[in-house]
Amino acid sequence: MAKKQTTIQDIAKTLSITASTVSRALNDHPKIKKSTKDTVWAKAKELNYQPNTIASSLRKGKAKTVGMIVPRINRHFFSNIITGVESVLNPAGYNLIICQSEEKYDKEINNINTLIANRVSGLLISISLETKNFDHIRRAISNNIAVVMYDRITEELNVSKVENDDISGSYDLTKHLIDEGYKDMMWIGGSRNFNTYRNRFEGYEKALKEIGIDANKYPIFEGSISLEAAYEYFKEYLENNKLPEVVFSASDYMAMGAIMAIQEKGFKIPDDVAISGYSNEPFAALINPKLTTVEQFSKEMGRSTARILLDEMESNKDENIPIKTILRPKLIVRESTINKKKL
Amino acid sequence: MAKKQTTIQDIAKTLSITASTVSRALNDHPKIKKSTKDTVWAKAKELNYQPNTIASSLRKGKAKTVGMIVPRINRHFFSNIITGVESVLNPAGYNLIICQSEEKYDKEINNINTLIANRVSGLLISISLETKNFDHIRRAISNNIAVVMYDRITEELNVSKVENDDISGSYDLTKHLIDEGYKDMMWIGGSRNFNTYRNRFEGYEKALKEIGIDANKYPIFEGSISLEAAYEYFKEYLENNKLPEVVFSASDYMAMGAIMAIQEKGFKIPDDVAISGYSNEPFAALINPKLTTVEQFSKEMGRSTARILLDEMESNKDENIPIKTILRPKLIVRESTINKKKL
DNA sequence: TTGTAAGCGTTATCAG
């Protein structure tokens, strides 16, 4: 065990050439003879040579590594983004260090510190629900790390961003609800301090305004975006209030919590109350009734984000102007919002 | 931008001491005066010093990094394992490079190569469904990387392993089915070349044998572990065959596929046919009827796995004897297997 | 308790 790994020096020695030639050969440098390249490659294979990325990174001052901060890895939306990111970054020779903030500001700061310590070339970040100050991200930038924000962004930072067009998504959805003949609505979602939920509310509001309704006259529940929170809220709500015609939930998980509370009370969906979600989590197509929702093409979001980052890492930073990409989500109509009484 | 990062040399110079002292101070070396430690720390903070992990790793020959290979990140089971692993490794100062094999042998080899190139100190791996040869893992071991296998393991490698007790899990489940009065069964699951599915079959077989039934007399479908595969299979199966009393599915996703095909045909669950799953994916509690399944405590699995790895990385490798940890899963009985006709 | 000096494995630069 613990046998020393072979280095380019070892290869050089056995071939009676110098390490620099070996290095160049392995990196396919144009000015190296094909024949020496071949012998070097052969010897490398023979000696089971594994390049030492660490040494190379130290020398180059940058690691071929990207850090990615994700609020939670176990949300399909985010894990698909990761997959999309990998599908671009891996072929380009980068690898990913994934960190979870778990929606905590402190964790996010820690994550950034370790990523800086690892001299990552790039950082992808979707901020936690707690994050209101962005100095940690500024620190990354000033350490010469290319930064791209995805999904949960802030306007306070002048970096490239990839967003979903939440306004259109929820506008389209709300319009569908209106077209189904529903008028008496209710909005539930995460805090509107957050771009995603603020925008989802805005789209909802806009569609209602078009038919002369002020969204703020309807009930609004802003809470933690979990099944449990919505379940508890609805259980209590149903004790004291009558049902709206339709519940617009800005999150599939919250929709699910509401559905469980509603069905537990013996109400039928969509007959007694219709409900829609957002994100198209896998369970949305599996529950009964199947949930109307909005597909966000998360894998594609990951790919776009990674492509932008790649560009910024590989060009000379100083002349990068931040770009903003907005992805258009797609309405997915399912049983939970079909109005059977519609004329 | 691009201002050079401060190094221990910079700190040393401004304080008129040497870099070694700074290094020792920052690492809290016992033989450094408290006062110098304090001044060094203060100056480090002042200059916004960020340690260069890369240089340190190069010098020490090892990175404080662990590589983790996961078949798919977007399965709750695996993403929870990751969270468990992080909860142990991060506080210990390690960070995680997560790689997806996407169930491909070739990808797994690539992953291992980049992890070796990154000189990770440890490797956590759950092998892909395609993996039958383990030389790539042996290569990691011979590169002095501590290896722990989790969930999908092989007996061919003499390393530490953390498994779920799939035999007991499916034995308990099958016994529950028998207790409910079901006898006429059917097994669906992934390939039994695989320890998990082989064991889940074995537990099923064992419970049936106890009541004098040979599991092999009942239908068995071994396929790809996806909703779609099971759905297609069942759609066709229902054309030509009568229903069993109960379907034992060794995967929640496959159970879901079967349920969709069954319900599409107009059959009621559990009245016409009962069905159980395995893994307790979140949707299992959300669908109608709620799915009986087996909880595997994936977060705990991640924690155990990481703890073992940590031990092996931090002790002198040569005297590590591989240990095997077996976690006991828990039966979760829900509506989908309740026999209303039971006396 | 601190300083000196060497070296981890690569690669960039300069020279030939």
Place this chain on the structure above:
DNA sequence: CTGATAACGCTTACAA
């Protein structure tokens, strides 16, 4: 087309 040399930033014997 290839060689020699220095340097990336840190740690660690060894010396003082």
